[in-house]
Amino acid sequence: MPAYAVGVNAVQQTFSDESITQEEWAWVNDLIEEVRRETERDAFTRQLFQWDLAVKQFRKLEMKRMFQRQPTPTDLHYHGMCLHALLAIGHALVIDSRKSQAPELKYFNIHHEHIEAYVEELEMSLREWHHGFTEERLDEVRNKVLSSAA
């Protein structure tokens, strides 16, 4: 083989190797990206189900301590603290559910409207138990409303 042909082959080989190297890196990079997305989706789904479990336990205790008896100041304190914590996670889940559209959510037939409704229900509890109204005002409302049917 003439000397110039050896040089041309070497250049072609270099370009070819360069191209393959880039494809390989791109493939590995795509793989890492896919792992990252799956990890995010898994984390989102796991957090959603754990949050749902926490909401259920909160509701059970709320029913027992707040509705079936007169809540103590300690009950009210923890009720408010738990509500704020659940709402903070719930609002973050609503945002994540809007942007991710995770296949896992579709698999479990969950839509972000369901999560929004759960969060709104928690907001409702906040309005019921942790508000700025005086007891006198609430007595006035109760007395007028509950005597209006007579």
Add this chain to the structure above:
Amino acid sequence: MRPDYIHRLHAAKYDLRFCLGADKPERLRLYRVALETAVHESGFTGPELEAALRRDFGDWMKEHKLPKPPAAGA
């Protein structure tokens, strides 16, 4: 003695609280309609009614001997 619109408001809240997750958006819509009606009928604001009647909801549940909440999923 509760007026009918309060019965309906408590019933809507019960349905919202204890329904399955997939039904929540529709139950929430119905609760908002019931609350709007109660606001119109009573002349008080929604937050005032929600705060003032929270204990009455518990009494209403006991009076109607409603079952305890089933496990509801999101």
